[in-house]
Amino acid sequence: MKRNNTSKYVSFGLIIAAYAIMMILSSTGKITRSMQGMLVPICAYIVMAISLNLTVGILGELSLGHAGFMSMGAFTGTCAAIIMTESVTNTGLRLGLSMVIGAIFGGIAGFLIGIPVLRLKGDYLAIVTLAFGEIIKSIFNNLYLGFDKYGLHLQLLSEKGIKLEESGRMLIQGAMGISKIKKISTFTAGFILIILTLFIVYHLVESRYGRAIMAIRDNRIAAESVGVDVTKYKMTAFVISAAMAGAAGALFAQNYSTITANKFDFNTSILILVLVVLGGLGNITGSIISATLLTILPEALRGFATYRMLVYAIVLIVVMLFTNASGTKIMIDKIKAKFGGNKEEEGL
Amino acid sequence: MRFLSFLISGLSLGSIYAIIALGYTMVYGIAKMLNFAHGDVIMVGSYICFFAMMRYNLPPVVGVLLAVIVCTVLGMVIERAAYKPLRQAPSLAVLITAIGVSYFLQNAAQLLWTSSPKVFPSIIGNGKIQLGELTISHVTLLTVVVCLVIMFALTWFTGNTKMGKAMRACSEDKGAAQLMGIDVNGTISMTFAIGSGLAAIAGVLLCSAYPTLVPTTGSMPGIKAFTAAVFGGIGSIPGAFLGGLLLGVIETFAKAYISTQLSDAVVFSVLIIVLLVRPAGLLGKVINEKV
Amino acid sequence: MAYKSDGSNLVPVPSNAVIPERDINDMPALECKNLGITFGGLHAVENFNLTIGRTEIAGLIGPNGAGKTTVFNLLTNVYQPTTGTILLNGMDTHGMSTAQVSKAGIGRTFQNIRLFNNLTVEENIMVAMDNSMKYGLFDGLLRLPGYFREEKKAHEKALELLHIFEMENVASHQAGSLPYGAQRRVEIVRALATNPKVLLLDEPAAGMNPSETADLMANIRKIRDTFQIAVVLIEHDMNLVMNVCEGLCVLNFGRIIAKGSPAEIQKNPTVIEAYLGKSHKEGEKQMSTILKVDDINVYYGSIHAIKGISFHVEEGEIVTLIGANGAGKSTTLNTISGLLRSRTGSITLNDKPIDHIPPHKVVEHGLAMCPEGRRIFLQMTVEENLEMGAFTVKDINMDAEKERVFDLFPRLKERRNQIGGTLSGGEQQMLAMGRALMSKPHLMMMDEPSMGLAPILVEQIFDIINSLHKEGTTILLVEQNAQAALSIADRGYVLETGKIVAEGTGAELLASPVIKRAYLGGEREEEPDKEGAYYF
Structure with missing residues (x-):
C-alpha cells in the first residue's frame, strides 16, 4: 500500500497549492478574465479525467462515451438546481445538492450501460460506450421538460403538449438545451469536488474493491481463478466512474448561462480520453496535470489564432509517437537498464 | 410504394456506409487498429474532387480519379508517419494517435479551404428514373452500383490475387506470413492505400447525395461507418458490407417512421441490442483467450 | 492416487x-x-x-x-x-x-505465469483473500473501523503466507518486476491465500x-x-x-x-x-555447410533466453535440437528465421549473413520454416496455403510444385479445396510441411512437427521427414520426441536453459544413457548434483 502514497500526496498537494495560489492571485486582482473564466471548466475536466482514468486506467476498459455521463449529470443537476431556486436559497448548498443529483443520475446511467458493457470485450465494448454517448446526446436534443406547481412535464420531440401554469417555466427545450442558468458554480466548489473525487479514488484503490478491480485489469483469468467476482467489481468501478462524471457535469453546466446537449458530444468524450492517455493510464496525478495543461493550451495558443488547433493536433501526435514508438521505447529501456540493471541477478 | 422508396434510399445511404466501413474493417483486420482518421480522409477526397471540378473545370471522372490518387497517397503517408512507429505500442496509444491525425486533417482542411460550406456539384446530373410511382435518382442508382462493384472487386481481389492473399494471410497470422516471405509492412501499407482510395470514392458519393461540404463532413459518416463495421463483425469484409447496408436502411426507416431527430438514437440502440445478442457482430467470430 | x-x-x-x-x-x-x-x-x-x-x-x-x-x-x-x-x-x-x-x-497456478503484474506482491495475495474479507464498499471509501481491522488481518495473513518461501522482504515489490522463479513462488502463495x-x-x-x-x-x-x-x-x-x-x-x-x-x-x-518415441532408420550424408550459427545471444526483455549458442548444419543433413520445455529450442529457430534478433554473433545461410535482414527476406535466401503449432492459415484453402509457401519464388510453375507436394501428401490432394481450419491435426501438420516445401528451400526448419499428434500419425510424420531427407532436403529439426528425432538425425545438439550442453551424432546421443535419464529422471531420491542434472 506504500506504493500509492507518494503519488497521492503529490495529487492532494498540487490541488491545494493551485487552489491557494489562485485564491491569492484573484484576491489581489492579478488574474486575467480569461483565466478566471477557465477555472471552473479546468476543475470539471480534472474530475472527468480522474473519473475516466478509473474506467480506462484502473479497470482497463476503453470508454468512448464518457461525455454522455457528464451530459446526464449536467442536465439533471441543472434542472434540479433551477427547481430548487426558491426552496434552497443558499447557492453553495444548492450547487452541492445539484451535483449530488447529477452524480446519482450519472451513476444510474452507468449502471444501465454497464449491463451490456460487462458482456463485451475490447473494441466492441468501446463502440457500445460510443453508441451510448450518441444516444444520450440525441435524447437530450429532443427532450422538452417543463416545471410548474403540479410537478414536471416531460415530452419528446416537441413542446406542444406541455401546458404550464403561469408560474411554471420550461427547463429543457430540445436542441436549445437549458437557458437562463444561474451561474452558481465557483472555483471553490470545483476545488471541493476534486478533493472529494481524489478521496474516493484513492480510498477505492487502496481497498479490497480497488485491488480486485486492478487484478481484473492485469489478468482477468487469474482474478477469476482466485475467486474474484468479475461482474460485481467491474460494475462497481463503472458506476463510481459514471457518478463522478455526473457530478462534474453539474458543476460544468452551471458555469454557463446556456447548456446544450451538443456540448457533450463524441469530441468531448475523445478530449477526455486524450487527457487520460497523455497523463498516463492509472496515473491520477498525471490526469490532473494533463487536464490542466490541455485546457489551458488552446487558450495559450490564442496568439496563433488560426493555427492553434492544428498545433494541438501535432502536439498530440508527436507526444504519442515520442512516448510509445518502439525506437524511443528501446532507448528508455536501455537507460533504465543502465541504472537498475542488476535487478535480474538479485537473489530472493 | 412509400416503403419501397425508403428502402431504396436506405440502401443508397447504406452503400456509402458500406464503402467507408470496408476501409475501417480492412485496416482493422490487418493492423488491429481503429483508424479514426478514416472519416477525414473521406472529407479530403471530397474537397479534391470539388476543386478539380469547380476551380479547374475538369470533368467529373478526372476529379474522382484525382481524389482517389490523393487519398491513396495520403493514407499511405499517414500509415508510414504516424502508425508504423507504433506497431508494438499499446492499442490505446495508437488510437489516440489516430485521433490526433483526425484533428490534424480537419484543422488543416479548415486552414486550407476555410470552414464556409461548399456546395458540391453533381457528378452525373440530376436525372431520375421513373418506375411507375417510384422515382430513383441517378445518384442513388450510381451509389448502389458502385458499392456492389467495389464489393465484388474486393472479394475477387482478396480471393484471387497474390497481394490479396497476402493481406488475408497477414490478418490471420503475421508471424506465419513473415515466414512465408510476405512483407508484412508493405502489405499493411497497401491495405491503407486501398482503404483510403475507397474513402475518396465514398466521399464523392456522399457529397453527391448530401451536397454540403465542410471540414467536418467526414466525422459523422465516419463514426456511423465504424459502427457499421462493428455491427457486421469488424475484420470481416462481407460483415462490413452487410453492416453498412443494414445501418443505412435502419437509419432511413427510423427517420421515416419514427422521428428524424431521434434516428441516431434508434440506430445506436439497435447496435447495442445486436451486440448483446451477438457479442462479436453479425458475421464476426468470438475468439477466446488461450489459458 | x-x-x-x-x-x-x-x-x-x-x-x-x-x-x-x-x-x-x-x-x-x-x-x-x-x-x-x-x-x-x-x-x-x-x-x-x-x-x-x-x-x-x-x-x-x-x-x-x-x-x-x-x-x-x-x-x-x-x-x-x-x-x-x-x-x-x-x-x-x-x-x-x-x-x-x-x-x-480449488486454487491454481498457471503455466505461463499470470500474476497481477502492476500490483505489489502483497496486493496480489490480498486479492486472493477477497472472499474472506468482510468490509463493504462504504467501509472502504469512508475508512470505517472495519476497513482497518480487516486490512490489518489480511496484511498479517499475507506476510504469514509469504513466510513459507521466506519472501516477506519483497511484499511491497511490484509483482511483474520480480525474477522469474520468484514470480512462480508468488503465484503459489496467491493460490494458497484462497x-x-x-x-x-x-x-x-x-x-x-x-x-x-x-x-x-x-x-x-x-x-x-x-x-x-x-x-x-x-x-x-x-x-x-x-x-x-x-x-x-x-x-x-x-x-x-x-x-x-x-x-x-x-x-x-x-x-x-x-x-x-520409437526409433527410426538413418539416412546417408554429404558435406558442405548450409547454416552456420555462431555465438548468438537472445533476450526477451531482460530475460537472457539464449546464451551463446553455436552450431552448424551441413548440406543434406538432418540436425536435431533437443531439450526440455523452455530450453530455448524454438527461440533458436525463431532467431534464425529473423523473427527474433540476436544481440551478438552471426548467422549465415550458404555463407551469406542473414542475421540483420527482415524475416520475409530471409525466406528469399532459401530458408523455409514449419513453425510450432503448425500455424497454417485456417481461413484459407489447402491450395491457397500452399501458394503462400511459394510467395517469394519467382518463375514458378505453381501447379507443378503443388503436384510435387500432393505426391508426398496424397491426403492433401483430396482436400485441396477445403478450408485449413477443417483439417485434422495430422493433416494440418502435413499442410504446414507441404507449405514449407513449396519454395524448394535450401534448409527446412521444423519446430515440433509431432506435437499433439496420435502415435500412428507421429510415425507417418517421421517417415515423411526421413523420405524428404533421402531426397536431399537439408533439415533442422526441433523435437520433443527425442528418440524418434535422434534416430533419423545425422547429428544432434542437446539444449539446456539456453546453452548447448551436449552434441554428437544421432547414434552417439541415442546410445548415451543421458537421454533416458534426462527425460524420465534418475533414481528416486537422487539429489541433483552441482553441475546440474538434465532437466527435461
Whole structure:
C-alpha cells in the first residue's frame, strides 16, 4: 500500500497549492478574465479525467462515451438546481445538492450501460460506450421538460403538449438545451469536488474493491481463478466512474448561462480520453496535470489564432509517437537498464 | 410504394456506409487498429474532387480519379508517419494517435479551404428514373452500383490475387506470413492505400447525395461507418458490407417512421441490442483467450 | 492416487508414499469421473478418471500437447467439460463459474505465469483473500473501523503466507518486476491465500535453476503438511516429479496411459515409449555447410533466453535440437528465421549473413520454416496455403510444385479445396510441411512437427521427414520426441536453459544413457548434483 502514497500526496498537494495560489492571485486582482473564466471548466475536466482514468486506467476498459455521463449529470443537476431556486436559497448548498443529483443520475446511467458493457470485450465494448454517448446526446436534443406547481412535464420531440401554469417555466427545450442558468458554480466548489473525487479514488484503490478491480485489469483469468467476482467489481468501478462524471457535469453546466446537449458530444468524450492517455493510464496525478495543461493550451495558443488547433493536433501526435514508438521505447529501456540493471541477478 | 422508396434510399445511404466501413474493417483486420482518421480522409477526397471540378473545370471522372490518387497517397503517408512507429505500442496509444491525425486533417482542411460550406456539384446530373410511382435518382442508382462493384472487386481481389492473399494471410497470422516471405509492412501499407482510395470514392458519393461540404463532413459518416463495421463483425469484409447496408436502411426507416431527430438514437440502440445478442457482430467470430 | 487404471474401474494398488495413513478411502478431496472435452471434433481430453486423497501429492505428467493443462482448465471450469463430473469434497462443481470453483476450494497456478503484474506482491495475495474479507464498499471509501481491522488481518495473513518461501522482504515489490522463479513462488502463495482444499500447480519449476527447484520440492511437501491439503502438479522436471509425488498419472493424446507410484511409472514401457518415441532408420550424408550459427545471444526483455549458442548444419543433413520445455529450442529457430534478433554473433545461410535482414527476406535466401503449432492459415484453402509457401519464388510453375507436394501428401490432394481450419491435426501438420516445401528451400526448419499428434500419425510424420531427407532436403529439426528425432538425425545438439550442453551424432546421443535419464529422471531420491542434472 506504500506504493500509492507518494503519488497521492503529490495529487492532494498540487490541488491545494493551485487552489491557494489562485485564491491569492484573484484576491489581489492579478488574474486575467480569461483565466478566471477557465477555472471552473479546468476543475470539471480534472474530475472527468480522474473519473475516466478509473474506467480506462484502473479497470482497463476503453470508454468512448464518457461525455454522455457528464451530459446526464449536467442536465439533471441543472434542472434540479433551477427547481430548487426558491426552496434552497443558499447557492453553495444548492450547487452541492445539484451535483449530488447529477452524480446519482450519472451513476444510474452507468449502471444501465454497464449491463451490456460487462458482456463485451475490447473494441466492441468501446463502440457500445460510443453508441451510448450518441444516444444520450440525441435524447437530450429532443427532450422538452417543463416545471410548474403540479410537478414536471416531460415530452419528446416537441413542446406542444406541455401546458404550464403561469408560474411554471420550461427547463429543457430540445436542441436549445437549458437557458437562463444561474451561474452558481465557483472555483471553490470545483476545488471541493476534486478533493472529494481524489478521496474516493484513492480510498477505492487502496481497498479490497480497488485491488480486485486492478487484478481484473492485469489478468482477468487469474482474478477469476482466485475467486474474484468479475461482474460485481467491474460494475462497481463503472458506476463510481459514471457518478463522478455526473457530478462534474453539474458543476460544468452551471458555469454557463446556456447548456446544450451538443456540448457533450463524441469530441468531448475523445478530449477526455486524450487527457487520460497523455497523463498516463492509472496515473491520477498525471490526469490532473494533463487536464490542466490541455485546457489551458488552446487558450495559450490564442496568439496563433488560426493555427492553434492544428498545433494541438501535432502536439498530440508527436507526444504519442515520442512516448510509445518502439525506437524511443528501446532507448528508455536501455537507460533504465543502465541504472537498475542488476535487478535480474538479485537473489530472493 | 412509400416503403419501397425508403428502402431504396436506405440502401443508397447504406452503400456509402458500406464503402467507408470496408476501409475501417480492412485496416482493422490487418493492423488491429481503429483508424479514426478514416472519416477525414473521406472529407479530403471530397474537397479534391470539388476543386478539380469547380476551380479547374475538369470533368467529373478526372476529379474522382484525382481524389482517389490523393487519398491513396495520403493514407499511405499517414500509415508510414504516424502508425508504423507504433506497431508494438499499446492499442490505446495508437488510437489516440489516430485521433490526433483526425484533428490534424480537419484543422488543416479548415486552414486550407476555410470552414464556409461548399456546395458540391453533381457528378452525373440530376436525372431520375421513373418506375411507375417510384422515382430513383441517378445518384442513388450510381451509389448502389458502385458499392456492389467495389464489393465484388474486393472479394475477387482478396480471393484471387497474390497481394490479396497476402493481406488475408497477414490478418490471420503475421508471424506465419513473415515466414512465408510476405512483407508484412508493405502489405499493411497497401491495405491503407486501398482503404483510403475507397474513402475518396465514398466521399464523392456522399457529397453527391448530401451536397454540403465542410471540414467536418467526414466525422459523422465516419463514426456511423465504424459502427457499421462493428455491427457486421469488424475484420470481416462481407460483415462490413452487410453492416453498412443494414445501418443505412435502419437509419432511413427510423427517420421515416419514427422521428428524424431521434434516428441516431434508434440506430445506436439497435447496435447495442445486436451486440448483446451477438457479442462479436453479425458475421464476426468470438475468439477466446488461450489459458 | 493409489489406484491403477483398469479400464474405467479403479483398483487400489499398494503405495510407497511418505504419508503413513492414506485417507483416500474417506472422502477423497477430488474425484474426476469420465471427464472429457472436445474442441472442434478433436478429443482434447477423454475418459479421464482420477481420485486424489485429502493430503496427497499427485503428479500429472506426459509429453507436450498431451492435454495436461486442459485437465487443469476443466477442473477450474475455465473450460466447461463436454462429458463427466468433477466432485470436489463430494460436491459436483458442474455449472459453477471459475470464481465459484475457487471459493469451493480449488486454487491454481498457471503455466505461463499470470500474476497481477502492476500490483505489489502483497496486493496480489490480498486479492486472493477477497472472499474472506468482510468490509463493504462504504467501509472502504469512508475508512470505517472495519476497513482497518480487516486490512490489518489480511496484511498479517499475507506476510504469514509469504513466510513459507521466506519472501516477506519483497511484499511491497511490484509483482511483474520480480525474477522469474520468484514470480512462480508468488503465484503459489496467491493460490494458497484462497484457502484451497486442492492446490493445482502448472509447471511450478519451469524456468527455475536447480537450487530453486530443490527448495521448491521441500516447500511443496511443507505446504501439504502445514495446510493439510491435496496438491496436484504438472511438471516436466522428472527429478522433482519422481521425488515429491506419491502418485503419478501419465497422459498422452488426452488419455490416461498409466497410473501408479513413481517407481512403477519409471519402468512402464508404454510411458517410456510415449516420452522417447520409437526409433527410426538413418539416412546417408554429404558435406558442405548450409547454416552456420555462431555465438548468438537472445533476450526477451531482460530475460537472457539464449546464451551463446553455436552450431552448424551441413548440406543434406538432418540436425536435431533437443531439450526440455523452455530450453530455448524454438527461440533458436525463431532467431534464425529473423523473427527474433540476436544481440551478438552471426548467422549465415550458404555463407551469406542473414542475421540483420527482415524475416520475409530471409525466406528469399532459401530458408523455409514449419513453425510450432503448425500455424497454417485456417481461413484459407489447402491450395491457397500452399501458394503462400511459394510467395517469394519467382518463375514458378505453381501447379507443378503443388503436384510435387500432393505426391508426398496424397491426403492433401483430396482436400485441396477445403478450408485449413477443417483439417485434422495430422493433416494440418502435413499442410504446414507441404507449405514449407513449396519454395524448394535450401534448409527446412521444423519446430515440433509431432506435437499433439496420435502415435500412428507421429510415425507417418517421421517417415515423411526421413523420405524428404533421402531426397536431399537439408533439415533442422526441433523435437520433443527425442528418440524418434535422434534416430533419423545425422547429428544432434542437446539444449539446456539456453546453452548447448551436449552434441554428437544421432547414434552417439541415442546410445548415451543421458537421454533416458534426462527425460524420465534418475533414481528416486537422487539429489541433483552441482553441475546440474538434465532437466527435461
